[in-house]
Amino acid sequence: MHMADALISPVVGGTMWAATAGVAAYSMKKIQDDMDEKKIPLMGVMGAFVFAAQMINFSIPGTGSSGHLGGGMLLAILLGPYAGFLTMASILVIQALFFADGGLLALGCNVFNLGFFTCFIAYPLIYKRIMGKGYSPKRIFGAAMLSAIIGLQLGAFGVVLETLFSGKTELPFGTFVMLMQPIHLAIGVVEGLITTAIVTFVWKARPEIIEKAALGEALGSISIKKVLAGFAIAAVIAGGVFSWFASTNPDGLEWSMFKTAGKEELEATDGIHQKLSEIQSKTAFLPDYSFKTPENEKEQSAGEGEESWPAVNSGTSISGLVGGGMTLALAAFTGMTISMIKRRKKKVIV
Amino acid sequence: MSNIMNSLYNMRLLDDLARKETFIHRIHPLVKLLTTVIYLTVVVSFNRYEIIGLFPLIFYPVLVLVLAELPIGPIFRRILLVEPFIIGIGILNPLFDHQVFILGGLTISRGWVTFFSVFLKCGFTVAAALLLIATTGMDSLASALRMLKIPRLFVLQLLLTYRYISVLMEEVARTLRAYSLRAPQQKGVHRSAWGSLAGQIIIRTFERAQRIYQAMCLRGFAGEYNIGDYRKIKASDWAYLAGWVLFFAVARIYNIPVMIGSLLTGVVR
Numbered sequence: 343m344h345m346a347d348a349l350i351s352p353v354v355g356g357t358m359w360a361a362t363a364g365v366a367a368y369s370m371k372k373i374q375d376d377m378d379e380k381k382i383p384l385m386g387v388m389g390a391f392v393f394a395a396q397m398i399n400f401s402i403p404g405t406g407s408s409g410h411l412g413g414g415m416l417l418a419i420l421l422g423p424y425a426g427f428l429t430m431a432s433i434l435v436i437q438a439l440f441f442a443d444g445g446l447l448a449l450g451c452n453v454f455n456l457g458f459f460t461c462f463i464a465y466p467l468i469y470k471r472i473m474g475k476g477y478s479p480k481r482i483f484g485a486a487m488l489s490a491i492i493g494l495q496l497g498a499f500g501v502v503l504e505t506l507f508s509g510k511t512e513l514p515f516g517t518f519v520m521l522m523q524p525i526h527l528a529i530g531v532v533e534g535l536i537t538t539a540i541v542t543f544v545w546k547a548r549p550e551i552i553e554k555a556a557l558g559e560a561l562g563s564i565s566i567k568k569v570l571a572g573f574a575i576a577a578v579i580a581g582g583v584f585s586w587f588a589s590t591n592p593d594g595l596e597w598s599m600f601k602t603a604g605k606e607e608l609e610a611t612d613g614i615h616q617k618l619s620e621i622q623s624k625t626a627f628l629p630d631y632s633f634k635t636p637e638n639e640k641e642q643s644a645g646e647g648e649e650s651w652p653a654v655n656s657g658t659s660i661s662g663l664v665g666g667g668m669t670l671a672l673a674a675f676t677g678m679t680i681s682m683i684k685r686r687k688k689k690v691i692v
Numbered sequence: 693m694s695n696i697m698n699s700l701y702n703m704r705l706l707d708d709l710a711r712k713e714t715f716i717h718r719i720h721p722l723v724k725l726l727t728t729v730i731y732l733t734v735v736v737s738f739n740r741y742e743i744i745g746l747f748p749l750i751f752y753p754v755l756v757l758v759l760a761e762l763p764i765g766p767i768f769r770r771i772l773l774v775e776p777f778i779i780g781i782g783i784l785n786p787l788f789d790h791q792v793f794i795l796g797g798l799t800i801s802r803g804w805v806t807f808f809s810v811f812l813k814c815g816f817t818v819a820a821a822l823l824l825i826a827t828t829g830m831d832s833l834a835s836a837l838r839m840l841k842i843p844r845l846f847v848l849q850l851l852l853t854y855r856y857i858s859v860l861m862e863e864v865a866r867t868l869r870a871y872s873l874r875a876p877q878q879k880g881v882h883r884s885a886w887g888s889l890a891g892q893i894i895i896r897t898f899e900r901a902q903r904i905y906q907a908m909c910l911r912g913f914a915g916e917y918n919i920g921d922y923r924k925i926k927a928s929d930w931a932y933l934a935g936w937v938l939f940f941a942v943a944r945i946y947n948i949p950v951m952i953g954s955l956l957t958g959v960v961r
Contacts, residue, residue, distance in 0.1 A: 347817035348778055348810050352733050370843050382845065383908060386852025387860070387901035393853070394860040395890055397696040398868060401880030408880030411890070420894075432850040436857065439825040439833070440703050442774045442818040447732045510740055510810055511781055512788035512803060536886055543891030551898060665953025666744040673747075677754040684761060 344437070344452050345501060347445030351508040358504065359450030365458055366431060369424035381425060388421055389429040393436065400536055409532045414460030414497075415490045416537050419469065420544075422555045423461040430457035451504045455497040464493035477545060477553070483538045490534035491527065498526035696865045700858055702770070706822070709762055710829030716760035720929040721828045721836040727936050728824045734940045735816045740806045744950060746813070748943040752936065753819040760827045767826065771818045778814040782807045830854050839922055856904075860897060867893055 347355070373381065392413035399408040413433070417426035431453045437443040444452040472485035502518045505511060513521075545552045710717070716724075731752055738746050757764065786803030793800065825833070834847050871881060871889060881889055905913075942948070 344777075346774065346778055346814055347732055347736055347821075348814035349781065350736065352737050355733075355736065366846065367843075370845055374845065382849055383852060383905040384898075384901045385849050387856050387897055387904065389849070389853035390856035390860045391894060391897040393857050394696070394864040395893065397699060397861065397864060398890065399880040400886055401878065401882055403883050406879070428846060428849060429853070432846070432853045435850060436854055438821060439830075440706055441699070442770060442821050445732065445817050446729065446821050446824075447736060447817070505781070510806075512785040512806060513781070514788065517784075517788075535883075536890065539883075539887030540890045540894060543887035544894055547891065548895055548898070551895075661953030661957050662744040662947075662950045663953065664956055665949030665951065666747050668952050668956065669747040669949045670750065673750045673754045676751070677758045680755070680758045681761075684758075 344434075344444030345448040345455070345504060347447045349505050349508060349510050350445075350448050350451060351510065352447070354504050354508045355447040355450060357450075358454050359447075362431070362450040362453045362458070365454070365462070366428060369427045372424040373428070381421075385421060385425050385429045386432075388417065389433050392417060392429070393433050400532070402532055409529065411536050412456065412494070412529075412533050414456050415464065415469070415486065415493055415533070416540060418461040418465040419486070419537070419541055419552065420555055423465050426465070427453075427457045427461040430461070451500070455500040455504075459496035459500065460489070460493035463496060464489035468492060477549070479542055482542050482545060486538040486541050487531075487534035490537050491530035494526050494530035494533060495523060498522045696861050696868070700861050700865075703858065705766060706826045707829060709760075709826040710832075712761060712827075714760050714827075716756055716827045719827075719932050720923055720925045721832040722839050723925060723929040723933045724824060724828050725833065725836045725840075727933055728820050730937055730940060731820050732817050734944050735813055735820075737944070738809070738813070740809050741802065742947075743805060743809045743812060745943075745947040746809065746816070748948045749816060749940070751939070753816065753823060756823045756827065757819075760823070762823070762826055767819070767822055770822055771815055774818050775811065775814055778810055782810040785810070835922060859900075860893075863896065864893060 350358075392411070395411050396413065397410070399410055401408045414426070414430050417429050420426070421429060434444060434449060434452050434456065438446055438449055438452070468489040469485045472481055472488070475481065499519070499522070502515070502522050505513070506515055506518065541552065731749070735746070735749055756762075757767065785807040786801055789801065789803035789806060791802045793802065828836075830851070834851050837847050837850075838844070867889065868881075871885070872878070875882065
């Protein structure tokens with residue numbers, strides 16, 4: 343479920359970064375309010391635990407295959423939603439950097455999909471509701487199972503939306519949903535079973551660990567949380583609508599500049615900017631963020647595609663192929679030359 | 693279990709590489725972080741039908757790899773390791789987009805073009821992220837994050853998570869080895885042991901966290917992870933950033949390969 347950079351567009355990536363940063367800042371504030379300095383090392387070690395636990399393969403009964411833990415729900419249960427969210431974020435940062443598991447631009451998407459839905463939706467709305475009536479193995483089973491499944495379903499739906507808004511694949515919305523949701527239902531069941539097993543065990547062996555996390559959470563006010571969730575969802579929708587807007591508006595450059603730099607000064611007023619916007623109208627800075635369109639609109643989007651694909655006539659396409667080959671050869675040649683020079687230098691020094 | 697040891701080896705390798713002393717390693721971490729993010733944005737911003745225009749951007753990973761004297765094999769293998777996920781989603785493109793166009797006498801479906809562009813972008817972005825960590829290292833990157841005003845709490849937490857991953861992975865590996873010795877020829881951990889196995893590790897983790905915290909307090913930990921003074925960004929660092937940004941911008945605006953190609957084919961004709 344980790345999204346790669348190649349599947350997202352800058353607008354979607356940026357929007358999700360903003361939404362995630364907002365949630366993270368809010369969580370940070372929440373933790374600092376009841377600043378128990380003990381909690382930070384605990385968060386660090388728990389993050390490391392989930393990271394390591396993802397390497398344990400649990401056999402899936404009846405299938406002969408095995409799966410592993412995701413951990414968002416477990417972190418929320420053990421650390422509370424705020425610390426859980428931040429811990430999930432740091433795990434994903436490390437995975438992105440060391441294993442390229444989910445890209446850096448897509449980090450916002452990944453933290454949101456895997457952390458927000460579990461910690462801020464499934465945990466308070468499902469897990470806490472059920473557990474509010476008191477702890478029992480049955481209730482832990484129901485709560486952990488249901489919240490893990492729903493958290494993962496929401497996350498998978500997030501992946502679908504983000505990919506579609508980015509417009510990098512041809513998958514029609516319906517097909518993508520039909521692919522993602524059932525697969526993640528199965529994964530969610532496994533995640534729920536593993537989470538249940540772990541929580542039940544820990545609750546039996548050291549009940550204070552689980553109850554403390556839930557108590558610390560009880561201080562949080564629900565009203566602000568709802569506002570925040572509304573804000574985050576609005577940001578996501580806004581990002582989606584903006585990207586539609588961007589696809590119909592040819593003036594993509596200024597718009598994206600405004601989005602990223604926060605200033606609109608780059609309006610095409612003087613000579614250089616006029617020139618730039620001329621160039622830009624030829625190159626269409628933003629990729630087309632179109633949904634896979636129904637039949638009648640297909641023709642139109644096909645037209646757009648050919649426009650931006652410069653090599654429709656065979657003359658330029660051959661130039662493209664020759665030049666592309668040359669570019670790649672040149673890159674390889676440059677690399678080899680530099681490394682040869684470096685090696686020779688070293689020999690001299692030795 | 694080999695999985696865990698592999699992951700440990702992976703992390704250590706990238707960290708070891710980050711300790712080299714080359715021109716690229718000496719560049720300020722914040723500058724490298726910014727360059728990487730700009731590069732990623734530029735790569736991702738390309739239209740899904742533009743492949744050729746993307747080619748010049750390969751110069752960035754190639755040059756960094758060579759100048760930083762990193763081994764090609766391990767980095768390349770990591771990139772290939774990630775590609776299957778992208779192929780999994782992208783491979784459906786040819787099935788859904790049958791429209792064809794003719795490219796130099798070849799008939800190609802647009803679905804394959806978009807698939808290849810996603811494939812290529814994945815390679816570039818993954819390479820950029822791996823090269824960032826292999827030339828910078830986690831501690832320097834954390835100091836760069838602090839310079840960007842990312843809250844102290846999060847950076848501290850990130851560093852602690854990172855620091856204890858290897859410690860805990862060794863613990864998990866030991867536990868799993870013990871389990872597999874008692875349950876030979878079994879794929880994965882049996883359902884009956886899910887809770888007790890992972891739960892035991894959690895409880896040990898908790899106790900370890902407490903001991904670690906006490907040890908930190910004894911050494912005067914007061915909620916601050918001291919990373920020393922920030923390094924100053926020098927003129928050469930700015931030049932590095934400016935150079936790459938200029939190159940990315942040119943590569944983004946002009947289709948360099950087509951220009952080279954038309955020049956060449958023009959000469960031949």
